Amino acid sequence: MAIIEAERLTYTYPIGEKPAFKDVTLQINKGEFVIITGPSGCGKTTLCRCFNGLIPHFYGGKLEGEITVCGLRVKEHPTYEIAQHVGMVFQNPENQLFALSVEKDVAFGLENLGVPREEIRRRVDWALKITGTYDLRNRAPYELSGGQQQRVAIASVLAMNPEVIVLDEPTSFLDPVGAEQIFKVINRINKDLDITIVLVEHRLDMISKYADRVVIMQDGRIVLDGDPREVFVSEEARLIGVGIPKATMLYKILRFRGVSLERVPLSSDEACQSIIGVLKK
């Protein structure tokens, strides 16, 4: 069942001369984990801003075509309404956190909706536990590391019980260990809670193994959309210059030289297993 459905969507910012993306048709199903990637300026961030109605309601500009998210026509429903179904996490967690304690930050959205106190308590604790930030609940967000802050930002979104979470390069400011923790949390949210994940990302090494699908954009258009194992080894992906996982790159170099591993690996673990598989034959 489609949870996000865009039909021939074209958008131009108020100050823009040409569209930020053009003629985008995309369907994302409930429970899917989709990575959107592509060169800087390809329109991926702009596209994601339509998923909770920031476009067109906050940014203005001209949105043509049709987009429906969780059964709501985005053009007709204000952001606060769509935001109850779709949570957004941005690049820099500092821009998203503001309260004096982690717990208050995570509770903020629910308090605004007038959710009963007991229910808030329950949902906040739940969200903090899933993201591994429960022990930090009384700390001030600004005292935390970037990775911890980003997990708190995810907790605040999760507490709202969304059907979809959209994350725009959530790990660019983090060290590799912090990034890996974030990706594990995202994966858990997707697999255990069946929440649909849309992740905009350049760093594909750590995350590709979790994804069901990868969408590649270039110059405002979707140029590839499919199984990561097929998309990453395609000639088009090479020409666009997508930073495919190192394990996949190794597979491609070996295949070019006549050595075939059985399956296209998306991570170091998978590559390891494939290589061992060939050696045992």
Add this chain to the structure above:
Amino acid sequence: MIVMEDVYFTYPSGVEALRGINLKIEDGEFVAIMGQNGAGKTTLVKHINGLLKPTKGRVLIDGVETTKVSVATLARKVGLVFQNPDHQLFSETVEEEISFALKNFGYDEKTIRERVDWALNLLDLKEYRKVSPFMLSGGERKRVALASVLAWDPKIVILDEPTIGQDYRQKERLRQFILQLRRQGKTIIIVTHDVEFVAECSPSIILMREGRIVAMGEAKEILTNEILVNQASVALPEITKIFKGLEDLGFPSKVIDVYEAADILYKRLGEQT
């Protein structure tokens, strides 16, 4: 040459950011400083261009202590490109941004024009000459910040997190660009979390943790040392992870480069398939 002798630095807030740093970086070296957030990496490089002076110990650039010269004098030798370009950019157009320091250094108009053209060309910014830096994308603003430092031709170039927000192509261009600067004999220091980028460029590595240097050496030695890497919250490169998993089968474990990895595997697997 950059020398640090037992350097300590404490911020006014009381945070002890550097605790006894000793290092020597020769002219023309290419060094990556790595370690988790808050390890003291940025504090350390700010001591090289004199923005910060040690609370204790000495920093010498070409034999001169940084406390004995002004930041402006040091800036001619040391160019620092900040992590966030917005901390650095302020002019109305890209062209003014790049010429600002040159004017302050007192270069004549002709030289300034030549240098600005050179830098715009180098970083692929020609079309933005008359555009406000704030109209540009994050990645483009980063290039403007870099251009404005390179324009005055410092012999030491420091790049703080140069790959953040850059896509694959831009990273590749940055790598080529660092190679080019190295050929000109410049000393390059990058501060970065980006293990894969470092594995591709293979500089020497300074690994920091809690204000101290915990290891120094070649990328291949440091990045394949799991204990060190974990201590500093840096990850093993993906290729290294693969080879760690193959160690029992007699494969070497110190591999960081994908092409080297392919060569090794081709020799073993090629016989079988």
